[in-house]
Amino acid sequence: MSPRLVVGAIIVDDDRRVLAARRNRPAELALQWEFPGGKVEPGESPQQALEREVHEELGCRIQVHAEFESVDGAWPINDELELRVFFASLVAGEPLPGDSHDELSWVAPVDLDALVWLEADEPIARLLQQGLLR
Numbered sequence: 423m424s425p426r427l428v429v430g431a432i433i434v435d436d437d438r439r440v441l442a443a444r445r446n447r448p449a450e451l452a453l454q455w456e457f458p459g460g461k462v463e464p465g466e467s468p469q470q471a472l473e474r475e476v477h478e479e480l481g482c483r484i485q486v487h488a489e490f491e492s493v494d495g496a497w498p499i500n501d502e503l504e505l506r507v508f509f510a511s512l513v514a515g516e517p518l519p520g521d522s523h524d525e526l527s528w529v530a531p532v533d534l535d536a537l538v539w540l541e542a543d544e545p546i547a548r549l550l551q552q553g554l555l556r
């Protein structure tokens with residue numbers, strides 16, 4: 423079976439800071455940082471799923487822009503899941519942690535590698551840091 427798709431939003435503000443979200447569950451992923459998002463439901467495009475998940479989890483609205491692709495397109499998570507990430511900008515509301523996160527942080531590019539990211543997100547954060555610092 424092909425892996426289930428998870429989408430994540432790289433929400434960037436006018437100062438090139440990136441919104442990172444710290445998971446509070448499940449226990450093995452708690453306290454690690456991720457790009458807000460979640461699983462794509464049947465019938466949804468990745469972009470629709472991302473807008474829905476960010477609204478459900480953070481209470482704000484985003485506009486989804488270009489995808490940040492790995493050489494293979496998606497970023498592997500495990501045998502069952504793969505991640506696709508998209509740049510995005512806030513269009514309405516202020517992001518606040520909901521049920522899935524205990525903290526949100528606007529992270530300057532220089533500090534991106536200081537966070538403990540979910541494993542699949544580590545290369546993304548590293549490449550973003552290099553790209554956004556340029």
Ligand SMILES: Nc1nc2c([nH]c(=O)n2[C@H]2C[C@H](O)[C@@H](COP(=O)(O)OP(=O)(O)OP(=O)(O)O)O2)c(=O)[nH]1
Nearest residue numbers: 428430456457458459460461499503505540542543
């Ligand atoms: N949202 C998100 N999930 C990620 C990232 N990186 C990464 O490995 N994951 C993993 C963590 C989880 O195992 C899975 C996403 O699951 P989730 O719990 O956020 O999805 P969901 O909101 O749709 O939750 P559910 O329907 O399963 O309850 O993907 C990331 O940057 N963002």
